[in-house]
Amino acid sequence: MVFPELWCMPQLFTASIAAFYEGYYANKGIGVHWRTVAVEFKADSNGDIREVKLKNGRVLEADIVVGQVEESKGGIKTDEFFKTSVPDVYVVGNVPTLPLNxxxxxxxxxxxxxxxRKSAEQAVKAIKACEDGRKTVEEYDYVPFFFSRSFDLSCKFYGNSGRKATVFGDNNPALPQRFRTYILDQRWKRLLEHSLKV
Structure with a gap:
């Protein structure tokens, strides 16, 4: 896995949570490369891409390479129907960057x-509408929340993450998962204080 960021999912994880995941993935035999990006693709004699050179000098083997599309804010830029800058190419899942109400x-x-799952439904509706000669489908509107499962790990996030965190438990990746991290920004802190007073 290759990430240009300082650590895994910095928009959600603190450095200590990311270190736990990196250690856990390493223990499962998964290589991770932080703070770098792909800079060159090397083809074999048939013209098939077989290697990807990273900015840090490492070379990784490649099985599949996706063609060039317009990017935005670390993702693939789409409209509200998940259509990319390349005609008839749609992107779904956790890689599109799209406008949200x-x-x-x-x-x-x-x-x-x-x-x-819902982005895939929206893309299929848009493709079907185009095939049927209809110009539009209902606009996609979504309220974000996040959870993830990797191996026997599970994490859940509610609201926007901040950088000041309180950790309860032991976050050693060699031990079973037994920690929680609470991240509160000033707005949530005020709401919490208000609820306690009531």
Whole structure:
């Protein structure tokens, strides 16, 4: 896995949570490469891409390479129907960057299995409408939330993550999962204080 960021999912994970996941993945034999990007694709004599060179100098073997599409904010730019900059190419799952009503149509990436399923439904509706000669389908509107499962790990996130976190338990990746992290921004802190007073 290759990430340009400082660590895995920095928009959600703190450095300590990311270190736990990186160690856990390493214990499962999965290689991770942080702070780098792909800079070159190497083809074999048949013209098939077989290697990807990273900015940090490492070379990785490749089985599948997806063609060039327009990107935005770390994802593949789409419209509200998940159509990309390449004609007749749609992208679903956790890689599209799309406009959302909740964020005043600012482009966002949503990393969640529920969104992945619903984005696929929306793309199929848009493709079917185009085939039937209809110009549009109902606009996609989604309220983000996030959870993830990897091996026997599970994490859940509600709301926007901040950087000040309180950890309960032991986050050593060699031990069974036994920790929780609470991240509260000032708005949530005020709401919590208000609820306690009531």
């Amino acid at each position: 909740l964020y005043n149509n600012v482009m966002r990436i949503i990393e969640h299995v529920d969104h992945a």
